[in-house]
Amino acid sequence: MNNPASEPSNKNEGPSPEVVAELVARARQSDEDAFGELVKLFHGRVYGVIYRMVSDVEDARELEQQTWVKAWQRLDSYKGDAQFFTWLYRIAVNSVLDHGRRSARRKEVSLDEEPDREPRPAVEWQRPDDGRPDRGLERQEVQEAFERALDQLSPEHRTALILREVEGMSYREIGQVMKCRAGTVMSRIFYARRLVQEQMKGMR
Amino acid sequence: MKLEKQLEQLSRKRDGELRPHEAELGQGAEHAAELAEAERAWTEVGELLRNQAIPVPPAEVVWNNVRRELRQISGRRPERKVSVFDWNWGWLAASAIVLILLGFVGVRLMLPTTADAAIPRVEWVEAELPGSSAMVYEDEASGAVVIWLMTPEEGTVGEAGI
Numbered sequence: 001m002n003n004p005a006s007e008p009s010n011k012n013e014g015p016s017p018e019v020v021a022e023l024v025a026r027a028r029q030s031d032e033d034a035f036g037e038l039v040k041l042f043h044g045r046v047y048g049v050i051y052r053m054v055s056d057v058e059d060a061r062e063l064e065q066q067t068w069v070k071a072w073q074r075l076d077s078y079k080g081d082a083q084f085f086t087w088l089y090r091i092a093v094n095s096v097l098d099h100g101r102r103s104a105r106r107k108e109v110s111l112d113e114e115p116d117r118e119p120r121p122a123v124e125w126q127r128p129d130d131g132r133p134d135r136g137l138e139r140q141e142v143q144e145a146f147e148r149a150l151d152q153l154s155p156e157h158r159t160a161l162i163l164r165e166v167e168g169m170s171y172r173e174i175g176q177v178m179k180c181r182a183g184t185v186m187s188r189i190f191y192a193r194r195l196v197q198e199q200m201k202g203m204r
Numbered sequence: 205m206k207l208e209k210q211l212e213q214l215s216r217k218r219d220g221e222l223r224p225h226e227a228e229l230g231q232g233a234e235h236a237a238e239l240a241e242a243e244r245a246w247t248e249v250g251e252l253l254r255n256q257a258i259p260v261p262p263a264e265v266v267w268n269n270v271r272r273e274l275r276q277i278s279g280r281r282p283e284r285k286v287s288v289f290d291w292n293w294g295w296l297a298a299s300a301i302v303l304i305l306l307g308f309v310g311v312r313l314m315l316p317t318t319a320d321a322a323i324p325r326v327e328w329v330e331a332e333l334p335g336s337s338a339m340v341y342e343d344e345a346s347g348a349v350v351i352w353l354m355t356p357e358e359g360t361v362g363e364a365g366i
Contacts, residue, residue, distance in 0.1 A: 032271065032274070036267045036270075036271065039263065039266060039267045039270055040263040040264070040267060043260075043263045043266050043267075044260055044263070047258070047260050047261070047266070048258050048260065051256075051258050051259075051260075052253065052256060052258070057259055061261060061266075064266065065266070065269055065270055065273060068266075068270040069270060069273055069274060069277070072270075072274055142252075143252070146249070146252045161249075161253070162253060164219055165249070165250040165253045165254060166253050166254055170219075170220070170221070171219065171221050182221075186212075186215070186216060186219075186221065189215060189219065190211070190212050190215040190216075193215055193242075193245075193246045193249060194211070194242075196245075196249050197242060197245040197246065197249070200245065200248075200249075
């Protein structure tokens with residue numbers, strides 16, 4: 001394997017596997033405090049992935065809570081064959097994808113009955129300000145174009161791209177999370193990059 | 205090599221998923237300008253994703269909410285589901301053997317004993333003496349079957365035991 005051209009920031013961060021394994025073992029014995037430690041250790045990353053997938057604060061909070069509750073209920077099914085966060089992300093990603101499918105169905109049913117939700121605020125792109133006012137406008141345009149481009153992606157393509165770019169997961173790990181082959185992950189990420197690139201043409 | 209193929213390889217190269225021999229194929233690539241543009245655009249996509257400002261709620265608040273919901277649900281995790289793989293096969297085998305033995309014993313108790321099975325059954329006795337009559341009974345003391353033959357003139361003419 002070659003070294004990736006741009007290594008995402010979250011890779012290799014976090015608690016040691018030994019600490020996680022011990023907390024998981026205790027949590028499996030119904031030790032709530034140990035489970036609470038796991039929540040606190042992984043909350044930021046889990047919430048980050050979910051938020052990037054749904055781009056909505058309330059949905060993200062609700063889905064993260066669902067993820068942790070399901071994780072507690074399913075701790076016995078964690079065999080330790082994958083990393084804990086991979087197992088956890090699988091629950092989170094499935095919760096988000098299920099939520100997306102339910103929302104899509106609700107939208108289909110009630111398209112003529114309910115007004116659309118308020119448009120969500122554009123996610124801020126935090127690049128150091130160089131003091132030029134025109135840069136702010138340009139950045140906002142780029143950000144909006146990026147948001148629109150992300151909206152064009154299916155949840156599966158978006159998820160694969162986020163897990164790679166933000167979490168730095170390998171194709172194999174993403175495949176474990178999304179229950180698909182590494183080849184499928186590769187093609188989803190490639191397609192997502194191409195589509196976002198195409199949508200953002202002329203923004204720079 | 206076609207542009208699309210080179211772009212696909214570039215995507216995998218960025219992710220560290222390119223095999224060494226593929227890296228050789230990618231050297232001296234045609235479409236250098238398109239590849240450079242894709243490289244720049246994809247780097248920006250990654251930065252945009254990673255630099256999103258995410259309003260992360262405090263971990264303590266999240267845990268308190270999770271704990272509250274866990275306790276509302278029932279306080280405990282559901283009982284562990286019993287899988288066929290979790291069975292204690294030793295105990296299962298021992299139980300099966302005991303059940304088979306009990307079955308044998310039960311069948312054995314229901315069958316007639318050897319002595320019972322040896323008792324002959326006499327359904328019909330015929331004597332050639334005119335006017336005679338036969339009486340068949342089981343002697344309680346010996347368990348033997350006794351046949352009495354009676355004639356009108358001479359009384360009992362014969363007795364046979366089986």
